[in-house]
Amino acid sequence: MATSVESLIESFPHPSIPSIEGQPTYEPITNITHLLNTNTASVQTDLGGGGAHGHLVLTVSTAGLATLSPTPFLIPNNPGPTPIIPNDVNTQATNIITRAHPEDLRVWREYINVDAALKQQLIKAVNPLYLSTLQH
Numbered sequence: 001m002a003t004s005v006e007s008l009i010e011s012f013p014h015p016s017i018p019s020i021e022g023q024p025t026y027e028p029i030t031n032i033t034h035l036l037n038t039n040t041a042s043v044q045t046d047l048g049g050g051g052a053h054g055h056l057v058l059t060v061s062t063a064g065l066a067t068l069s070p071t072p073f074l075i076p077n078n079p080g081p082t083p084i085i086p087n088d089v090n091t092q093a094t095n096i097i098t099r100a101h102p103e104d105l106r107v108w109r110e111y112i113n114v115d116a117a118l119k120q121q122l123i124k125a126v127n128p129l130y131l132s133t134l135q136h
Contacts, residue, residue: 008114008117009117011042011043013039013042014039017035017036017125018031019126020125020126024126024127024130032122032125033059036121043110045107047073048069048073052069053068055111055115056073057075058114058118076104079105083097083100083101084097085098
């Protein structure tokens, strides 16, 4: 089962991100970015990046991540609520697809929840005044 947003935040090395007082400037934004990067990297995954960088793809550019590992990060697709079985596959292939589906769903949900946890931390750290234009 995928880890919940709340339990992810509690498990992060930095479960609490300091709030930015007033208008966000370079220094506090950089500090928050480093904390979020640490949190993101702490959630292990086998989706890429050599496995050593967790979900860092959520907070670092693809080019930046490529400097850390030659293995690209494969963002998981939503596998849907049930396995999709093509009409022209045999029973063995059907069994493989069916057995893989719960893990595919767990991995996708974990990726989505890590992203949501990071966004929740960032939103709590920044005055809503400075985020209002992003709401639409």
